[in-house]
Amino acid sequence: MTRKKLPAMSPSETEILRLLWSLSSGTVQDVCDRLPPGREIAYATVQTLLRRLEKKGYVTHQAKGKAHVFSPTARRENVIRRSVTDFVDKLFGGDPVPLMLHLVDETHLSHDDYERLKKIIDQAGRQDKREPKQG
Amino acid sequence: MTRKKLPAMSPSETEILRLLWSLSSGTVQDVCDRLPPGREIAYATVQTLLRRLEKKGYVTHQAKGKAHVFSPTARRENVIRRSVTDFVDKLFGGDPVPLMLHLVDETHLSHDDYERLKKIIDQAGRQDKREPKQG
DNA sequence: TGACAAATTTTACATTTGTACGAATAATAA
DNA sequence: TTATTATTCGTACAAATGTAAAATTTGTCA
Numbered sequence: 001m002t003r004k005k006l007p008a009m010s011p012s013e014t015e016i017l018r019l020l021w022s023l024s025s026g027t028v029q030d031v032c033d034r035l036p037p038g039r040e041i042a043y044a045t046v047q048t049l050l051r052r053l054e055k056k057g058y059v060t061h062q063a064k065g066k067a068h069v070f071s072p073t074a075r076r077e078n079v080i081r082r083s084v085t086d087f088v089d090k091l092f093g094g095d096p097v098p099l100m101l102h103l104v105d106e107t108h109l110s111h112d113d114y115e116r117l118k119k120i121i122d123q124a125g126r127q128d129k130r131e132p133k134q135g
Numbered sequence: 136m137t138r139k140k141l142p143a144m145s146p147s148e149t150e151i152l153r154l155l156w157s158l159s160s161g162t163v164q165d166v167c168d169r170l171p172p173g174r175e176i177a178y179a180t181v182q183t184l185l186r187r188l189e190k191k192g193y194v195t196h197q198a199k200g201k202a203h204v205f206s207p208t209a210r211r212e213n214v215i216r217r218s219v220t221d222f223v224d225k226l227f228g229g230d231p232v233p234l235m236l237h238l239v240d241e242t243h244l245s246h247d248d249y250e251r252l253k254k255i256i257d258q259a260g261r262q263d264k265r266e267p268k269q270g
Numbered sequence: 271t272g273a274c275a276a277a278t279t280t281t282a283c284a285t286t287t288g289t290a291c292g293a294a295t296a297a298t299a300a
Numbered sequence: 301t302t303a304t305t306a307t308t309c310g311t312a313c314a315a316a317t318g319t320a321a322a323a324t325t326t327g328t329c330a
Contacts, residue, residue: 010317014225022228028277036228044320047278052317066277066327080226080237087222090149091215093157093171096242097252100235102215104255107231114260117232118253120239125249145287163307179290182308187287201296201307 006057006074014083016049017058017072025071027064141192141209149218151184152193152207160206162199 009017019034020026026034028047035041050070053059058079061068084096092098109117144152154169155161161169163182170176185205188194193214196203219231227233244252 011221011225012318018226018228041318042320043277044322045318048319049317051279066275066325068278081241083222083226084234084237084241086146090146091153091218093153096238097244097248099219100238100242100252101255102219103231103235103238104252104259106216106219107235109232109259111260113232114256117235117239118256118260120236121249121253121256124239124244125246125253147288176288177290178307180288183289184287186309201298203308 004057008086009053009056009058009079009083013049013053013056013058016046017053017079020050020059020070020072021076025069027067027069029067031070139192143221144188144191144193144214144218148184148188148191148193151181152188152214155185155194155205155207156211160204162202162204164202166205 016031019031022034023030028043028050031050032043032046035046050059050061054061054070058072058074059070060073061070063069088094088096088099104117151166154166157169158165163178163185166185167178167181170181185194185196189196189205193207193209194205195208196205198204223229223231223234239252
């Protein structure tokens with residue numbers, strides 16, 4: 001299946017799509033309710049953003065009573081992968097390592113987070129040895 | 136000293152500023168020469184971007200012969216910190232941990248990178264224990 | 271069935287972004 | 301000093317973005 005490459009999302013669109021993911025699916029109102037305190041944008045604005053996301057292919061909707069229930073179409077993983085790649089390209093010339101170092105340095109992590117991270121890194125590192133060059 | 140908060144950079148501006156960092160300072164032409172192959176934008180475009188960066192306060196210039204030599208004013212660390220924070224806010228609701236996990240998972244790292252990362256994480260984790268709540 | 275409320279659609283609009291041409295200017299070589 | 305060349309400056313402009321008011325439609329309750 002030729003998975004079409006969707007047009008890039010704007011930051012605000014990204015923000016909205018994230019909220020929709022956290023809801024699985026929802027109406028404009030639902031998304032509005034998820035806006036964090038301090039981030040106040042009008043209902044109509046959220047709606048515009050959802051419409052644009054739909055036009056770009058990131059979400060779809062289905063009528064439910066008088067309201068529209070929106071749901072994400074693109075897989076979260078894929079969208080994130082692309083966003084991260086773009087970001088790393090612009091700010092780090094494509095090399096993710098400096099970003100990782102930055103994150104570890106700048107983030108206050110809980111002990112659990114450290115353990116989890118270490119574990120994952122260990123795993124990834126070991127896997128790396130087992131599959132030296134497989135695509 | 137009340138360090139003023141600079142207006143956000145656009146992705147293209149970020150890209151250009153990154154190149155300027157890598158040069159320490161340089162003319163429009165210098166920056167153009169640093170554009171990676173495949174990324175071709177006109178001299179005049181680069182110039183506009185630098186001009187806008189200057190207006191926003193990220194770079195400054197000084198005349199050197201007939202050319203202008205641009206140099207970054209904002210500290211790289213700070214700009215990166217802010218960019219990363221913004222990005223994490225939009226895509227992960229402010230929690231950097233999922234981004235770290237994603238990066239470790241998705242990135243093909245060299246053995247050295249793994250070691251380096253592990254070391255840094257260990258260090259950060261230990262430091263975390265020694266300073267339980269100091270700002 | 272008619273009024274009311276909730277939601278959508280339509281339309282709008284200032285700003286930012288990406289991109290660049292052409293004119294002006296300054297250095298330089300002849 | 302003049303022609304040439306490199307470089308900036310001013311200007312432009314379509315598309316994307318952030319934001320939303322106004323108009324309209326659609327359920328729903330009395």
